[in-house]
Amino acid sequence: MQRRLQLSTKQGFQVSRKLIYFSSKPNERLGSFQSEFDCQHFDRFDAFLQTEARPDVFLIQADTGDYSHDILTRIRGHGDYYCDLCFVDGEIAGSDKLLSDGGIPDPDALASRLSEVEDLHAAFKRRDEPLYRDDRLLKYLWLRPGFVIRAHYDWSSPGFYSYPLLEALSFSEIDVRAWLRNLSLKKFLDKQELQDRQRECPHCRSTHLSFIDVCPNCQSIDIEKQISLHCFVCGQVGPQQEFLRNGVLICPKCETHLRQIGSDYDRPIENYSCRQCDHFFDEGDVLARCAVCSRSMAVEDLVVNKIYAWKLSELGQIVAIRGAMTDILSIFTEMNFVPQELFLHNLDWILLQAERYPECTFSMLGLYFVNLQQMVDMLGSARVLQKVEGFAERVRESLRKPDLCTRSTENMVWLLLPQTGSEGLSSLKTRLERSIEQLQEADAQKLVCEFASFSSEQRNAGENAELLLARLRSELI
């Protein structure tokens, strides 16, 4: 990190970046990089690992797909190198392309790409704790603006699609599908185009399915198509065979001699009969059979799965530069924050106290961000976060140690202020109102915050914390 920062701010003097070049035999191409980079050549990844070098970029010249696969997957699966730029020329499998940064660029293009990455790297939220799966992915994506995570299609894999990058960055065998679901719930990733939609076995999620028509009565596969007739006189429908008697058509039920097609009888739909149970039907049931777990199921029971490409969301970018955070108002959770239950518990206690000792005053202030969602839709979370952050700072400055803060809904924050009477409350409210105005004086789109204030002398007898909060809320919404 230290070294990289130095590199990105280098002034006048040239610090050469370390380039690691993998190829099974020495390659002349390396020469063109030597003037700008401190180059080292290795034929195997293990040989490189022994040097404990801290490279800035990897290049791979691969004679075979196995060669590029081995080195690429080991780079992406390594705690120190997973997010480094890695370019590959030569043989590379389709799934491995999703792990590389493309073909080897010329030295100048490589140098400017590296400068970009170094700047992004400097902006990435530094964390002392080890980076977990989510952080690794966020960092990888953060260093590659606009990067799209794509699924790879392979007919021989049970589910057809895999996400090689996610598999590599997870560092372990995990359910990538569940991980993606989780990332999308946290809104770290945004859906891009729909790559495919497929039906999958509900038991093992395989897509290797075959479909077969069966008898709806006994589920036998031994069915055959029949040409059938329909008697207009009695409505009987049955196989043509049953109507044939000595070369003429006679209804087996009402014994009418059927002469005229269209007036006595017609040929209805093609029908089927079951050779196991003699059932006669016009449409068989369709069963899906899974080649992987051998189970059979109705087609309606198959699970529809949509395969998307994904991209780092705006919130994901914020998390990359700010560190973990779930939503915009969570900035308020940094100050005197307690979970809602604890807040209610404290409020109940302070209400009882105020009942018993009238000199024990307290106040409450509710902050309701009316148009938070619309603002996010319009300006993006990064800009709204900036606004809210400035405001939260002012709120934080106004709070004293015993004051408590909680959130009830997405866009509502509550402050509980012990030993504060109506005068103190109204001056705090005025201060905050002014702050939010000042902070966005010049902005065309303004974040609107409404306040609900309450001080202990306004309390209703017998009202508990929950009721009080509900009453104040209804004043706002």
Ligand SMILES: [Zn+2]
């Ligand atoms: Zn049958």
Ligand SMILES: [Zn+2]
């Ligand atoms: Zn008939």
Ligand SMILES: [Zn+2]
């Ligand atoms: Zn299955």
